[in-house]
Amino acid sequence: MTLNVFLLVLISAVLHALWNFAARKATSTLCILWLGGWLACLLVLPLVLWLPITIPDLRAALPFLIATGVVHAAYFVLLALAYEEGDISFVYPVARGTGVAGTAVVASLVIGEQLSVWGIAGISAIALGIITLGLKQFSFRGKARSELYALLVGLTIILYSVIDKAGAGLIHPVHYIFGLFLISKLLLSPYMLIVRRDETLQAWRTMKRYVFLIGPGSMITYLIVLYAMQFGKVSYIVATREVSVVIGSALGILYLNEEMSVWKGLGIVIIVGGLAFVKLAG
Numbered sequence: 001m002t003l004n005v006f007l008l009v010l011i012s013a014v015l016h017a018l019w020n021f022a023a024r025k026a027t028s029t030l031c032i033l034w035l036g037g038w039l040a041c042l043l044v045l046p047l048v049l050w051l052p053i054t055i056p057d058l059r060a061a062l063p064f065l066i067a068t069g070v071v072h073a074a075y076f077v078l079l080a081l082a083y084e085e086g087d088i089s090f091v092y093p094v095a096r097g098t099g100v101a102g103t104a105v106v107a108s109l110v111i112g113e114q115l116s117v118w119g120i121a122g123i124s125a126i127a128l129g130i131i132t133l134g135l136k137q138f139s140f141r142g143k144a145r146s147e148l149y150a151l152l153v154g155l156t157i158i159l160y161s162v163i164d165k166a167g168a169g170l171i172h173p174v175h176y177i178f179g180l181f182l183i184s185k186l187l188l189s190p191y192m193l194i195v196r197r198d199e200t201l202q203a204w205r206t207m208k209r210y211v212f213l214i215g216p217g218s219m220i221t222y223l224i225v226l227y228a229m230q231f232g233k234v235s236y237i238v239a240t241r242e243v244s245v246v247i248g249s250a251l252g253i254l255y256l257n258e259e260m261s262v263w264k265g266l267g268i269v270i271i272v273g274g275l276a277f278v279k280l281a282g
Helices: 003-022 029-050 055-085 088-110 117-133 144-167 173-195 197-206 208-229 234-241 243-255 262-281
Strands: none
Touching: 003 208, 003 234, 003 243, 029 055, 029 173, 029 197, 029 208, 055 144, 055 173, 088 117, 088 144, 088 234, 117 234, 117 243, 117 262, 144 173, 144 208, 144 234, 173 197, 173 208, 197 208, 208 234, 234 243, 234 262, 243 262
């Protein structure tokens, strides 16, 4: 991984950790994600209209946009269900750790990414470190549904990461992320407007600050990742991006008086070591 790509992904990880930290106390996760996604689409629309795009390029990218839109819609629903069934300290490590390890395997099989020994060691360490961060919270008794949802979230991370690696270079990243957000929010709209209408209205009335933070914040952080995907291997990018877990844990310890357990400290050390290996992979 080149230094420029490495720094881009680190910037994305920092921003991702910051807006997640600020929004940690929000409820109605799916409603906020849906509302925030529409807000982000509205804000970026002038730039989308200003940047040039050709019909052949759009036609080439459309299958990838539809595929990633469907997978992202599933990701948002499964993530919300996982958080309803289990604690974030359980769901997040399972989902992200699965996503990191699985992306490397699928990218190798599907798009032929070749990883060095350093890269494999780094990705493995980062996945292990993420899981170790939440090891104290793991208690699989009575959490079968939460475990299933968390694993399915990890599966969607694998799928959209590989899809976006293949499709993001076909059109400008701004057009790509606009299409991604637009399609995923359109697919969720019937459910949100019919089944969860009252909850969505309540979220808009009482949690606007989270909507304004999460929508643009999530779009900007992933837009940076899409730029990086044009120049680096998706396996390394997905793994490096998970340094946001370390940043989030550090912010929780420093500002929310969260416990600094042995497992959490060990997980952070392992992730940082894995990040160094990924950088050495070149």
